Amino acid sequence: MRTPALPLWDCVKAGILCLAANNIFPAKAGEVIKAAWISRRNEIPFAAALGIVFWERFFDVNMLLLIGVWTAWTLNIDSGLFIGILILTGIWISLFFAKKYPAFFPALFSKIKVNKLTVFIDTLQGEVSSNLTLKRLSWLAISTVIVWTFYAAAGILSFIYIAGLDINITQGLCIFAISSLGMLLPSTPGAIGVYEASAVLALSWFGVDKEQALGIALFCHALQFIPTTLLGGCIVFFQSCRYYDSVV
Numbered sequence: 001m002r003t004p005a006l007p008l009w010d011c012v013k014a015g016i017l018c019l020a021a022n023n024i025f026p027a028k029a030g031e032v033i034k035a036a037w038i039s040r041r042n043e044i045p046f047a048a049a050l051g052i053v054f055w056e057r058f059f060d061v062n063m064l065l066l067i068g069v070w071t072a073w074t075l076n077i078d079s080g081l082f083i084g085i086l087i088l089t090g091i092w093i094s095l096f097f098a099k100k101y102p103a104f105f106p107a108l109f110s111k112i113k114v115n116k117l118t119v120f121i122d123t124l125q126g127e128v129s130s131n132l133t134l135k136r137l138s139w140l141a142i143s144t145v146i147v148w149t150f151y152a153a154a155g156i157l158s159f160i161y162i163a164g165l166d167i168n169i170t171q172g173l174c175i176f177a178i179s180s181l182g183m184l185l186p187s188t189p190g191a192i193g194v195y196e197a198s199a200v201l202a203l204s205w206f207g208v209d210k211e212q213a214l215g216i217a218l219f220c221h222a223l224q225f226i227p228t229t230l231l232g233g234c235i236v237f238f239q240s241c242r243y244y245d246s247v248v
Contacts, residue, residue, distance in 0.1 A: 020232020
């Protein structure tokens with residue numbers, strides 16, 4: 001069965017903690033921390049919480065790929081994104097296969113003879129498969145579009161009104177898409193260096209010299225990095241204080 005609806009405020013804090021942790025730890029470790037937070041705060045299995053995080057991130061990847069394909073088509077460049085499309089298609093097929101044959105993957109991992117791993121895989125698959133309904137997938141798609149619309153709008157407005165670039169909305173969306181695609185894969189803490197390189201590349205395609213592009217990239221990255229890291233630290237601090245008070 002799918003995990004019941006979680007408290008909104010817990011989800012907000014989990015999201016902030018995830019972003020803050022990704023700014024501090026490499027390889028997107030914040031996703032695991034988010035799952036651990038959700039699991040502990042709502043008393044659900046960690047595997048089920050990880051399934052929730054999986055769907056959030058998986059739809060983010062799908063959205064980024066769609067934006068990337070649109071960007072490649074707009075700029076008329078051969079981006080090689082067809083590889084990503086093939087990979088995502090394979091994942092979608094695997095998800096529906098797991099839903100149709102729920103015993104396949106747990107049976108496969110049971111051969112490793114580690115009972116806890118089998119239980120973990122079974123719980124994770126149950127959470128993931130339970131969301132493969134038209135209603136749930138539609139809600140995930142709509143909420144992902146809404147979130148990324150606001151995220152893209154903030155980036156585009158920063159490029160136009162803060163950085164003072166003479167670009168239109170389409171060009172701003174292309175810059176946003178390329179810089180965001182650069183942060184897709186696990187990398188350095190906070191994608192430091194990766195975001196800057198992607199943003200400089202994107203800005204250079206629209207006539208911005210590299211020095212100015214680097215300054216813009218550093219400023220935009222700081223706008224994302226500093227507030228979320230500070231907020232995440234505040235959540236950890238106050239939560240630790242509450243835990244200490246309850247123990248004492």
